[in-house]
Amino acid sequence: MKKLMNQPDQYVDQMLEGIVAAHPKLKRIAGTQVIVRAHPKAKVALVSGGGSGHEPAHAGYVGEGMLDAAVSGSVFTSPTPDQVLSAIRAVDQGQGVLLVIKNYTGDVMNFEMAADLASMEGIAIEKVIVADDVAVENSTYTVGQRGIAGTVFVHKIAGAAAEAGMDLATVKRIAEKVIANVHSMGMALSPCTVPASGKPSFVLGEDEVEIGIGIHGEPGTHRENLRLADEIVDTLLDRILAHSGVVTGDQVAVMLNGLGATPQSELYIAYRRVAERLGAHNIAVHKALVGEYMTSLEMAGFSISLLKLDDELMSLLDAPADTPAYRQR
Amino acid sequence: MKKLMNQPDQYVDQMLEGIVAAHPKLKRIAGTQVIVRAHPKAKVALVSGGGSGHEPAHAGYVGEGMLDAAVSGSVFTSPTPDQVLSAIRAVDQGQGVLLVIKNYTGDVMNFEMAADLASMEGIAIEKVIVADDVAVENSTYTVGQRGIAGTVFVHKIAGAAAEAGMDLATVKRIAEKVIANVHSMGMALSPCTVPASGKPSFVLGEDEVEIGIGIHGEPGTHRENLRLADEIVDTLLDRILAHSGVVTGDQVAVMLNGLGATPQSELYIAYRRVAERLGAHNIAVHKALVGEYMTSLEMAGFSISLLKLDDELMSLLDAPADTPAYRQR
Amino acid sequence: MLTLETLQAFIQAYAARLAELCTVLDDLDNRIGDGDHGTNMARGFRTAADRITGETFADLGALCQAVAMALLASVGGASGPLYATVFMRFAQSWKDCTNVDFEQVARGLASACEGLRARGKAEVGEKTLLDVWTPASEALAAQPDENGMRAAVASATKAALASRDIPATKGRAAYLGERSVGTCDPGSISSAVFFEELADATVGGVTKTSWQT
Amino acid sequence: MLTLETLQAFIQAYAARLAELCTVLDDLDNRIGDGDHGTNMARGFRTAADRITGETFADLGALCQAVAMALLASVGGASGPLYATVFMRFAQSWKDCTNVDFEQVARGLASACEGLRARGKAEVGEKTLLDVWTPASEALAAQPDENGMRAAVASATKAALASRDIPATKGRAAYLGERSVGTCDPGSISSAVFFEELADATVGGVTKTSWQT
Numbered sequence A, B: 001m002k003k004l005m006n007q008p009d010q011y012v013d014q015m016l017e018g019i020v021a022a023h024p025k026l027k028r029i030a031g032t033q034v035i036v037r038a039h040p041k042a043k044v045a046l047v048s049g050g051g052s053g054h055e056p057a058h059a060g061y062v063g064e065g066m067l068d069a070a071v072s073g074s075v076f077t078s079p080t081p082d083q084v085l086s087a088i089r090a091v092d093q094g095q096g097v098l099l100v101i102k103n104y105t106g107d108v109m110n111f112e113m114a115a116d117l118a119s120m121e122g123i124a125i126e127k128v129i130v131a132d133d134v135a136v137e138n139s140t141y142t143v144g145q146r147g148i149a150g151t152v153f154v155h156k157i158a159g160a161a162a163e164a165g166m167d168l169a170t171v172k173r174i175a176e177k178v179i180a181n182v183h184s185m186g187m188a189l190s191p192c193t194v195p196a197s198g199k200p201s202f203v204l205g206e207d208e209v210e211i212g213i214g215i216h217g218e219p220g221t222h223r224e225n226l227r228l229a230d231e232i233v234d235t236l237l238d239r240i241l242a243h244s245g246v247v248t249g250d251q252v253a254v255m256l257n258g259l260g261a262t263p264q265s266e267l268y269i270a271y272r273r274v275a276e277r278l279g280a281h282n283i284a285v286h287k288a289l290v291g292e293y294m295t296s297l298e299m300a301g302f303s304i305s306l307l308k309l310d311d312e313l314m315s316l317l318d319a320p321a322d323t324p325a326y327r328q329r
Numbered sequence C, D: 001m002l003t004l005e006t007l008q009a010f011i012q013a014y015a016a017r018l019a020e021l022c023t024v025l026d027d028l029d030n031r032i033g034d035g036d037h038g039t040n041m042a043r044g045f046r047t048a049a050d051r052i053t054g055e056t057f058a059d060l061g062a063l064c065q066a067v068a069m070a071l072l073a074s075v076g077g078a079s080g081p082l083y084a085t086v087f088m089r090f091a092q093s094w095k096d097c098t099n100v101d102f103e104q105v106a107r108g109l110a111s112a113c114e115g116l117r118a119r120g121k122a123e124v125g126e127k128t129l130l131d132v133w134t135p136a137s138e139a140l141a142a143q144p145d146e147n148g149m150r151a152a153v154a155s156a157t158k159a160a161l162a163s164r165d166i167p168a169t170k171g172r173a174a175y176l177g178e179r180s181v182g183t184c185d186p187g188s189i190s191s192a193v194f195f196e197e198l199a200d201a202t203v204g205g206v207t208k209t210s211w212q213t
Ligand SMILES: Nc1ncnc2c1ncn2[C@@H]1O[C@H](COP(=O)(O)OP(=O)(O)O)[C@@H](O)[C@H]1O
Pocket: B076, B077, B078, B105, B106, B107, C029, C033, C034, C035, C036, C037, C038, C040, C041, C076, C077, C078, C079, C080, C082, C116, C119, C120, C121, C122, C127, C128, C129, C130, C170, C171, C172, C185, C186, C187, C188
């Protein structure tokens, strides 16, 4: 895999420089890998982050109605506690900070250490852990489900709650409601290559795909032969529906998320089937997001996220947002 | 290359079904490959289109402040005149229609035939032909420069003019001003594969790249060894600057456009260099667009477009837009 | 002589031949264009052939007009308007005739060439299908009989192969500049096949080239 | 005996060894994780080694605290907080000492194990670095002398290799379920190397395993 880059060890740094150069509403805290809003607002602050390589997550969601800071680690590597702490300190307006963490051992440990340090400094801090990936059974493996693309719904909805002036406890309650109601699953047609290693994350045969893939290039739960888009969608959606408790008459938001190299045309082909299936179940799609929201470098593949909505979530989902990767009026 | 699709001959049709399923503000004219606004407005109408495979172009730019209709041909194949004519008829509100055509023999011939038929029906019709690609020298080959990603600036700016209620002649003049001031060039790290053929559009060695690439999978002007991102950016930007007449003190808009498989992280790494170079020339970037705006299926690579702005273009570029792929307040 | 039957048979035969050659034409277009010329042509002439199957037409004009409309609505790309133009010119030339002699065929071809030039704004030597149409129709004009038809095929074939050695200055291949030298122009090959099938339908006994990339 | 000098030498040697093994560890992590364990560890211990180079430390506590901070600020991922915890526990255990005997080393290791368990919430047998740290520190505790150090290395090596045969139920490899069987846990290998280098720095003459994927 060829990369459009300079030195591999400058990959994240130069990416962050490019992000702030392109988006004047963002700025970088000097000497860190933290991106914050250029014009902060007095309100509960939201901080998220994780390894790099998932762009536009998470720096692309910093801005009005979503995050206040995004902390980027090395590619696919959780950022360190001191970086997270810098972000917390920078965005705290005295109304407290909510950390949105994806459920990976590394992310949880590094963010929790930062939270401990911030608490010791007297900052009101809460955390939520997103675990939306239904590919991994919770029961068999004690590690719990992973956090994947459904995290973007947490940013959007909890971000709208904070923007509306709600307090830390309320914003946390709402974030947890999103987490309880969002379920996702992904698959890959091809691997990705971490810049530092230069090697593909796995090797697939001409007709093979990985089902139940995460967002760090790790292999999925199993390997299959490539099938028609509709059949692949059905495999993922059946499992998501089984876990989600979404039933006829419910209102949902759907994210059809590209992992990096899959063309938008194919994401729409896949979304077509999702819409058809949900329509047949009489599940109403209040909002559909089709595009690249949480990627895995240049992996080909996609994930589906289904969020069950109630009135509160729906109105927050519909609230305005103005960030590089998510804008709505 | 594995595709996320069903039958190859349903590729475009199912993609369009997915687009209208995902975006309630768009609708498809039954029996055609034409996407229009669900809620048309009385104003000069803008119609664009071309082969499919460039998503989000062009259906993703249909909506408030940009296009009124997008006509999609087969993958990389211009739509037929009857399809274009259906679009023109659907969007004409009696104030005339402007066709935005990319400069390819096929597109020009098919859209012109449609324009002739529409004129015969008494519709006021004008056309502009975008030819922003500086990779191909105008002088040597009589075919002229290609239209590539710079087209999106025409949609945005002429779209804002039409939305503001300007008349057909004015909208056309403004579109032509954009065309005269936008210059682009692209390169590819890997080929793409048209669904119907299933074969890569060209074969590159492990260390080779194509410079001066179009957006239909055709090879570029020449092949080189892969170099650092900064060096590649310099190659493209030097040529663009030489053609553009942009000088110290000018205001510009920049598009750093991904061709499909290049991760956003790498687009930002490339943009970082563009910003650095323009900064060194004291050229002010009024607006930067970094992302996938005009793709070539799952090709890895990017293009740079530079648009020289005056006050008129700047205020229209800053006007609101609300389309699936381009939103701003 | 070209009759309603021979022209219908020609359309069917050409459609079948394009289906066979689809990959060859796509591969050629892949090298110097966007890889769809075979797919475009096969789709278009399949549509045209289906459109006229089982239909009766009053004259050659009506038949050619139906073919033109079918191509226009199904091909797209550069080849759609070009081949549609050919059949529109045929329709004008052979209006109200149920059959035409080789002089009239030659006039139809000459008018088609004129239409192609007007539509595509290319000249002979720019590595487009005009490189084939021009000498082939001139060959029939010079000798408007059965042998002239065969001479037209020979010059079409020769011109199609000769397109390999020149750079394109029109159409998508022009963007490659000198890199387009060494590959035959796909539109010239589909045109040479056009003449092979037209001659086979009208005079018979044409040895068909086995086109390769 | 562990002195300020031997501990400094150990950090340098371990950093160098991780640089050599970077690809092996990345490759292992590639198979059952995200392919960065070697890069993470090499980056972290290079930072720690550079941080302490040329510095003088009042005691082992201060030295270990400096290493912990360097790891915490440079590794990230799962291994950052885990290895940082190890050195924080060392710092507590060896506070105010400029050298410690093997009993104290054993207590430091036991405290590190406790810290790892608390931080990672894993138990032995879940295919994490705990599978190595637990038996290795127990071996030294059972025999707190030079031979005990060598026994610790032997059980570390054995446990690291044995991690191949079990499925992961903690960490990133857990998402693979049974597919994680057949590959050694990268964190267990980096831990076995930790014990090899620690023993080599303190007692010398350790035969180093040539780790392969
Ligand atoms: N300006 C032109 N005049 C005549 N023929 C042309 C012109 N441009 C292209 N062609 C012909 O069209 C062929 C390509 O057709 P096709 O691949 O179907 O369309 P596209 O180039 O739009 O993909 C070329 O091989 C060439 O023979």
